[in-house]
Amino acid sequence: MEWYLPLIWAAVIGTAVVMYVIMDGFDLGIGILFPTARNESERDQMTRSIAPYWDGNETWLVLGGAGLFVAFPKAYAVIMPALYLPVIVMLIALVFRGVAFEFRHVSYSKTGWNIGFFVSSTVATVAQGVVLGGLIQGISVRDGAFSGGPFDWATPFAFACGLSLVAGYALLGATWLTMKTEGPVAERARGQAKMLLVAVLVFMALVSLWTPLKQPRIAERWFSLPNFYFLWPVPFVTALIAYYAWRWIEAGREVPPFLATIALFLLGFLGLVISNFPYLVPPSLTVWDTAATPASQIFMLLGTLLLLPIVLGYIGFVYWLFRGKVREGESYH
Amino acid sequence: MQTPAGHELRGGIAYPRDWLTIIFNPSFPYRFAHMLNAAYLTTGFVVLAVGARYLLAGRHIEEARTMLRMAIGLTAVLAPLQLLLGDQHGLNTLQYQPIKVAAMEAHWDGSKPGDFHIFAWPDEEAGVNRFAISIPRGSSLVLTHHMNGLFPGLSSVPASDRPPVKVVFFAFRIMLAIGSFMIAAAMYGAYLWWRGTLFETRWYLRVMAQSWWIGFVAVISGWVVTESGRQPWIVHGILRTADATSPVPGASIAGTLALFVIAYGIVFWFGIYYINRLIAHGPQKVAAETGRFSPSPISAAQDTGREALQR
Numbered sequence: 001m002e003w004y005l006p007l008i009w010a011a012v013i014g015t016a017v018v019m020y021v022i023m024d025g026f027d028l029g030i031g032i033l034f035p036t037a038r039n040e041s042e043r044d045q046m047t048r049s050i051a052p053y054w055d056g057n058e059t060w061l062v063l064g065g066a067g068l069f070v071a072f073p074k075a076y077a078v079i080m081p082a083l084y085l086p087v088i089v090m091l092i093a094l095v096f097r098g099v100a101f102e103f104r105h106v107s108y109s110k111t112g113w114n115i116g117f118f119v120s121s122t123v124a125t126v127a128q129g130v131v132l133g134g135l136i137q138g139i140s141v142r143d144g145a146f147s148g149g150p151f152d153w154a155t156p157f158a159f160a161c162g163l164s165l166v167a168g169y170a171l172l173g174a175t176w177l178t179m180k181t182e183g184p185v186a187e188r189a190r191g192q193a194k195m196l197l198v199a200v201l202v203f204m205a206l207v208s209l210w211t212p213l214k215q216p217r218i219a220e221r222w223f224s225l226p227n228f229y230f231l232w233p234v235p236f237v238t239a240l241i242a243y244y245a246w247r248w249i250e251a252g253r254e255v256p257p258f259l260a261t262i263a264l265f266l267l268g269f270l271g272l273v274i275s276n277f278p279y280l281v282p283p284s285l286t287v288w289d290t291a292a293t294p295a296s297q298i299f300m301l302l303g304t305l306l307l308l309p310i311v312l313g314y315i316g317f318v319y320w321l322f323r324g325k326v327r328e329g330e331s332y333h
Numbered sequence: 334m335q336t337p338a339g340h341e342l343r344g345g346i347a348y349p350r351d352w353l354t355i356i357f358n359p360s361f362p363y364r365f366a367h368m369l370n371a372a373y374l375t376t377g378f379v380v381l382a383v384g385a386r387y388l389l390a391g392r393h394i395e396e397a398r399t400m401l402r403m404a405i406g407l408t409a410v411l412a413p414l415q416l417l418l419g420d421q422h423g424l425n426t427l428q429y430q431p432i433k434v435a436a437m438e439a440h441w442d443g444s445k446p447g448d449f450h451i452f453a454w455p456d457e458e459a460g461v462n463r464f465a466i467s468i469p470r471g472s473s474l475v476l477t478h479h480m481n482g483l484f485p486g487l488s489s490v491p492a493s494d495r496p497p498v499k500v501v502f503f504a505f506r507i508m509l510a511i512g513s514f515m516i517a518a519a520m521y522g523a524y525l526w527w528r529g530t531l532f533e534t535r536w537y538l539r540v541m542a543q544s545w546w547i548g549f550v551a552v553i554s555g556w557v558v559t560e561s562g563r564q565p566w567i568v569h570g571i572l573r574t575a576d577a578t579s580p581v582p583g584a585s586i587a588g589t590l591a592l593f594v595i596a597y598g599i600v601f602w603f604g605i606y607y608i609n610r611l612i613a614h615g616p617q618k619v620a621a622e623t624g625r626f627s628p629s630p631i632s633a634a635q636d637t638g639r640e641a642l643q644r
Contacts (some may be wrong), residue, residue, distance in 0.1 A: 004534050081579040088589040092596045106607055150585045299352045 005298065006291040008078040009071035010280070012304060013064055018269055020060035021128075022172070022262050029173020031097060031121020032166060033192060040110060042185050047101060047328055049180040054101065056315060058094065063304075070300045074144055075280040075290035081146040082139045083131050083153055090127035096120035107192035125169050126162035130154075133161030136211060136276070141284045156286045157210060164203035168265065171196040178249075182325050193249050193257060201242055204268065208235070211275065217283060218275045231274060238267045334568045335559065336429045347571055359429055363422035364559075370415050371555065374515060375548025377408040380520075382545035383612055385538040396616045398532060405526055408519035415512060420475070426562075427476055430569060431485040432494065433562035436501040438472045443486030452506075455498045460488055496564040504557035511551040518544065519598030591633040 027050040037043045060255035069076045080087065097120035104113035134153035141147060176188035212219035219236055222231055278286040293298065339354030340347040349355055384400030387393045427434045434440075439455040439462050440447040449471025451461035473482040487495055487634065525531040532538075567574040 077579070081581045084579075084581045084585055085589070088592070092592055095596055095600065099603070103603055103607065146580050150582050293348050295349050295352075299349070 002294060003288065004073070005294055005301070006287040009067065009291070009297055010278075012301075012308075013067045013071070014273070016064035016067060018266065021066060021269070022265055023053070023060060025055035025169045025265070026172040026258075027057055028097075028125050029169040029171065029176065031117050031173075032125065032170045033173050033177070033189070034114060034118040034121070036192065037185070043110075044225045045116060045181055045183075045185050046177065047104070049177060049326045052318055055098065056318065058098070061094075065177070067300075067304070070198065071292055071297050072280055072287065072290040073292050074283060078139060078141055078144070078146045078281050078285065078290075081275050082148060083134045085132040085150060086127045086134065086153060086332070090124050090131065093120040093124035093127060097124060101207060120167060124168050126159075129162030129165030130158045131196065132165070132272075133158030135282060136161070136272070137214065138283045139281055141281060144285075157207075157214060160203070160210065164200070164207055167196055167199040167203050168268075171200050172261050172265070173256070174188045175249075175261045179254050180325055181259045182327055189250070190249060194246070196265075197242065197245055197249065197261075200264065204238070204264075207269065214284040215275075215283070221275060234267060234271055234274070238264065241267070268307065334573075335364075335563055337568055337571055342571070347568070360422075360425050363418070363425045367415070367422045367555075368417045368552075370411055370418055371548070371552050374408060375552060377404045377411065378515065378518075378541075378548045380404040381408065381541050382543070385542040386612070387615065388532060389538050389542060393615050401403060401522075401531060402526070405519060405522040405531070408515065410524040412512070412515040412519040416516060419512065423476065427474065427484060430563060432487065432490055433496060433501070433559075434476065435485055435487045435489075436496045436498045436562055437505040437558060439487075439498060439502045440472060440484070441486045441488045443483060443489050445483075446470045446481050447476070447484060447486075449475065450502075453502070454503055454589045457492075457495075457498050494556075494565065496562050501558055501562045504554040504561065508551050508554040510556060511547045511554070514544075514547065531620050 006288065028048050030050050034043065034046065037046060049118055068079070096116055100113045100116035100120060104110050104117060107113055122237060130153060133155070137153075137155060137157055140152065171193060174189045174193040178186055178193060181189070221227060241260050241263050245257055245264070248256040248260060275283050278288070280287050280290050336359040337347070337355075338358040339349065341350045342348075361511070380400050380406035384397045384404060387397035388401070415462040419544050423434065433479075438447055439450055439453050440461070441460050448465070448467035450462060450465050450467045453465035453467070455462050470480050471485070474480055476482065476484050487498065521537065522531065522541070525534050549634060563569050564574050565575065567577045
């Protein structure tokens with residue numbers, strides 16, 4: 001029990017992170033694409049397509065953060081000080097974004113909130129990518145505590161991860177709009193999705209090659225034999241899905257491009273897990289090094305396992321309830 | 334963190350022993366009841382203020398009367414109840430965090446009964462109070478229910494183990510003053526209602542119309558009392574705040590704190606602006622009357638709110 005509890009918790013937190021990235025990803029993506037809308041009615045259509053979901057989507061971040069705090073307190077105590085500035089910038093951007101979204105609906109003059117929605121969505125996305133990059137490139141740790149400086153995370157690699165995530169979320173947003181809207185908004189989103197798909201593939205290739213070049217331990221994990229025999233399908237399937245995503249967008253399909261984008265994100269996450277497992281704080285602390293006592297992990301796990309199915313159930317219900325497309329001038333906020 | 338329980342210390346680190354004891358720790362029921370009641374009182378006085386404004390302006394008379402009746406009915410019960418809950422909470426704090434209580438009362442010498450200071454300027458260097466206006470033995474009477482009862486003073490512990498006395502002392506005075514005002518306002522309102530002159534007593538309505546903020550200030554003051562009062566501990570008796578800091582440089586903390594202040598300043602400014610606009614527009618007809626049904630109370634509320642704002 002001592003050794004597999006941390007694995008279960010790592011899986012719970014991994015699930016929360018994946019759910020967050022995919023679900024808040026598409027609504028952050030709407031924010032990133034916001035300036036490309038031509039008029040207020042198009043912007044209304046875009047925000048209406050995410051209105052029933054966006055605040056629920058963000059709560060996965062809470063499960064990820066609180067889960068890390070409770071189940072892996074020593075990892076939390078290292079990661080948060082190391083990535084303090086990007087994490088706080090992300091949180092403040094998310095506060096602004098939620099407020100801009102809601103106040104935009106009730107204000108007479110929407111321009112300020114429109115700009116705020118775009119800027120805060122983009123800043124939050126870049127900060128999330130930087131946090132991810134900061135983790136991958138490694139955190140300096142001495143005696144179980146963070147031992148680096150406040151700007152250790154600020155490397156070209158981390159900012160490349162930030163830009164990759166902007167492209168990725170924008171692609172999620174564009175394919176979401178293709179699926180959930182009609183008319184000029186959906187038409188433009190289809191064109192954007194093609195360009196963004198190319199950008200995402202370029203960024204994925206860049207980060208995937210840069211990471212092993214920078215981190216010998218990750219190169220070792222992927223390219224040593226026999227590992228490579230088992231791992232080559234990951235990039236191969238990624239390429240295959242990217243090809244089909246392109247075909248589906250070209251053919252004017254509505255749902256498959258969004259699902260394909262989700263699959264690309266899942267494969268990216270799988271690549272991350274393969275690169276870094278069992279490290280929670282690369283390159284020094286594993287899930288077992290940083291785990292809380294079994295009593296704490298079990299106590300919290302009982303609550304999580306009880307509530308998670310309920311949460312998933314009502315999320316499914318909400319997506320079902322608001323299924324279908326948002327037409328121009330229609331509201332279900 | 335105020336009254337930690339259910340843990341065991343091994344090698345300087347606290348491990349959970351019994352989760353139910355951790356959650357239902359000695360001060361939990363008092364804090365929970367006191368805070369929950371405070372939230373209802375805060376809302377009650379906002380409703381009271383808005384209702385009073387409509388009545389004074391001669392608008393939405395029916396709704397305003399309902400608002401006044403609901404708010405006074407609620408606060409006339411809860412405001413005195415809060416005095417009782419606060420007293421019990423204080424006795425609990427005296428048992429587990431006596432130095433916090435000493436700071437709340439600015440009580441230095443534990444060998445003498447404590448006076449209740451209506452005003453004082455605690456001199457933390459000299460360990461005495463300046464310019465004190467006091468009710469002799471008032472604190473002893475409240476805390477021990479005896480005129481000559483003794484309770485620990487601030488001087489019984491070294492200065493390094495005391496909270497910042499002025500902050501705790503004055504925040505507690507603000508909370509007490511607002512609490513007393515709430516009791517007086519609610520009871521007098523109930524008296525006017527009983528006399529049948531509540532809706533015509535304009536001076537009372539004018540005062541109430543300006544009192545929407547008092548609950549918020551009282552809640553924040555109470556929070557300052559309890560959190561500053563437990564200093565220098567972050568987990569009482571186990572971990573000092575100074576030993577609990579992260580390896581984050583002060584400049585990062587100062588910079589992000591400034592960001593938070595700016596962000597919340599903008600957000601709350603606009604929030605208050607939109608809420609005021611909503612109040613100025615007044616209540617709208619409910620969905621059933623306008624013939625438009627919303628699937629849930631929340632979306633019905635949102636629809637009417639949005640309608641009111643966009644008018």
